[in-house]
Amino acid sequence: MPFEEDLAAAQARIEAGFDDLFAHTPGLPLHDAMRYALRGGKRLRGFLVLEGARLHGAPDALNAALAIEAVHAYSLVHDDLPAMDDDDTRRGQPTLHRKWDEATAILAGDALQTMGFELCLAPGCHPDPAVRADLAFALAKAAGAEGMVLGQALDIEAEAGGATDLEAITRLQAGKTGALISWAAEAGPRLAGADPAPMRGYAAALGLAFQIADDLLDVEGDADALGKAVGKDAAAGKATFVSLLGVDGARARASELIDTACDALSAYGKGAASLIDAARFVISRQT
């Protein structure tokens, strides 16, 4: 399966990229904590950037891949805080505020968000500053109070009994998970000066399928394999795709969405094989 090799290659490039970035920091707890937050993970968003760039013949896209992984890592660090989801483990290790403390977790998350923008805007991201500005502007739209943070805020409202129907949950997800996945998928065409519409269609369906798979894993997954707690949504009485559609209904919906995602890439032919495999992976994953 080409996807598994391509994902492993993306993971290795991203790991090495972060190693380079952190090779010469002052070594304060802040910097150690940032590097810790950036370790591991599936790197699905970074993979989407690199693979989207390859598909469109964009020049080197490593900075953009590192940028989206930094913003994703920031969101997880803040999401895990006691005042938010209050999680003790992440990727099989103590969460950042458990390993250091809350103040370090707040600051490290803050600095990881900044780092995402810095990576997009650094000359090494793309030779044309107009492309860098465009990419970073899109990142701000995806990450902020109209995108990811809006989704997080809606999620908090949902836990307090707010969002309870499919439309509300879909809107919540479009922000919370969808916005960064869409940015990642569109980064390649943006870097190449190509039309981002096919990748946008792919990402919209993929992001939603990804969240449904996450909801399914929270019901059916194995905490050891996942490296984080499960059963949290049901315990919190939270409306999810699974509580609204049932396990079979949610699985069927995710499967339809993956078909939609793959159809969006039909014009690319065999060049998109790895992205199509990635979409199938998203709903079959166990972690």
Next chain:
Amino acid sequence: MPFEEDLAAAQARIEAGFDDLFAHTPGLPLHDAMRYALRGGKRLRGFLVLEGARLHGAPDALNAALAIEAVHAYSLVHDDLPAMDDDDTRRGQPTLHRKWDEATAILAGDALQTMGFELCLAPGCHPDPAVRADLAFALAKAAGAEGMVLGQALDIEAEAGGATDLEAITRLQAGKTGALISWAAEAGPRLAGADPAPMRGYAAALGLAFQIADDLLDVEGDADALGKAVGKDAAAGKATFVSLLGVDGARARASELIDTACDALSAYGKGAASLIDAARFVISRQT
């Protein structure tokens, strides 16, 4: 004094700018909290942007002024959190986590940082995307783990008995307060395509004087007039410019720095009168 009129005009423009930006939000607690965090304040950073732009003949600089005020507001919201400084009041009102809750304060701060980048990168900031990219890249350098957040992290180390000499406190301040003030002062020349060196010299001295004045206010200030608690540094046994230099020594050093700041602007002649008055205001202020 032209400065007072210019500052009032800058405050009014910035207030109106934020009113426009928040006129059409969905009105979630997140958005109300963001607007709350952006209220009031001296707007010194925004004033520096607008005045620096005027001095260099830059086109409209409102977006850049709003951007730095948004990033400054984010830093205050996160700094006030229980895990950080644990402050109950700010600008005479309850801090954001006291008025809403910690989760909303974390998210609102996160979104305010994002908003700062979005404002810099929006087409309305400057017609040339290369200028926008340059400005936002400089903001990332000023705000992140090499700038403001580094200063915050050093401040936490200092409270734990880390930084205790003048060199360490100066380095801490250069990040914590200095980096955003420098960005604000340099934004005008950047927007105008002019040499930022004079404004950089002005801002480096001004930022340090500003922090010394803050340390003096923590010793001598009036909590009611300041709208926040005083005497916190001494209570925490924290090394400050005042604990290291004494009250008179700190005041003398601030005064020298203001002379240095003003000298840096000598080439501008009378055009820089308002910035020179601003520097004098910084060390005479009571709030």
